Amino acid sequence: LPVGIPTLQSTSTGNWTKPDNVFGMEFLLNTIVSCKTAPELRGPKTDHLPILITLELESPRTNEEPCRNWHGIDWDTFNKHLKQTISTRPALPLTLVEEFQEAAQHLTQLIMSTMEICVPHSKPCPHSKHWWTKHLSILWTRIKDLSKITYQMCGLPLHPSHEELKAIKEQY
Known part of the structure; x- marks a missing residue:
């Protein structure tokens, strides 16, 4: 200054x-x-x-490769697609170890191909907090809003905003 x-x-x-x-x-x-x-x-x-x-x-930067965004997946679409691809091959009794290994390999390939189609990739921001979720963002916004109200109602200790803020902070 x-x-x-x-x-x-x-x-x-x-x-x-x-x-x-x-x-x-x-x-x-x-x-x-x-x-x-x-x-x-x-x-x-x-x-x-x-x-x-x-x-x-300068802030430290992460240098991670793109990975699967399992938080952003639509599980209904994933399950429907997987059921459709699995149903293309009839279920047969597996009597030999080789048959079992072949069926397991085929199932793994079907799951991997479904992942390629249905699970989006994400390249994390170099400054992102990988543990942060959308739910935490919603809770944080609610905490900020309730904190303003609670501050305005600081003279009224029995106002419901005080208890609500306490409960939200425990969830957060």
């Missing part, structure tokens, strides 16, 4: 002061892209302005 930018308003006089006491680590100096105040984001009953700092940092 440039020297001389007012960031603190005295609660007694209302005068703006320039304390110039933004702290950071020395190795971060070369990564600063911008540093400015954001008066529009000033919270209620606060005496200071938020300081927005943009840093240019």
Whole structure:
């Protein structure tokens, strides 16, 4: 933050002061892209302005090959296609080990071909969290919405939003 930018308003006089006491680590100096105040984001009953700092940092990248997206599969379509392909060969009694091995190999080929057709590929984003699911996204959105409501109702401890938020956080 440039020297001389007012960031603190005295609660007694209302005068703006320039304390110039933004702290950071020395190795971060070369990564600063911008540093400015954001008066529009000033919270209620606060005496200071938020300081927005943009840093240019490298994040580790994953280098994974495309894989099967088992989360995005339509299992009804998969099962229908597999049943259709399996039904093309009649079921016969298997009396010899060779017959069993041949049938197992044929079944494996049918499953693999169904996978090729029905299971989409996904190339993960190099910054993605592979454990994150759509369900977690929905829960996180609900938590954020309920947190806003709960904060607004902080003076009413018996408001149902408090219990609902607690329950959603336990699921999350």
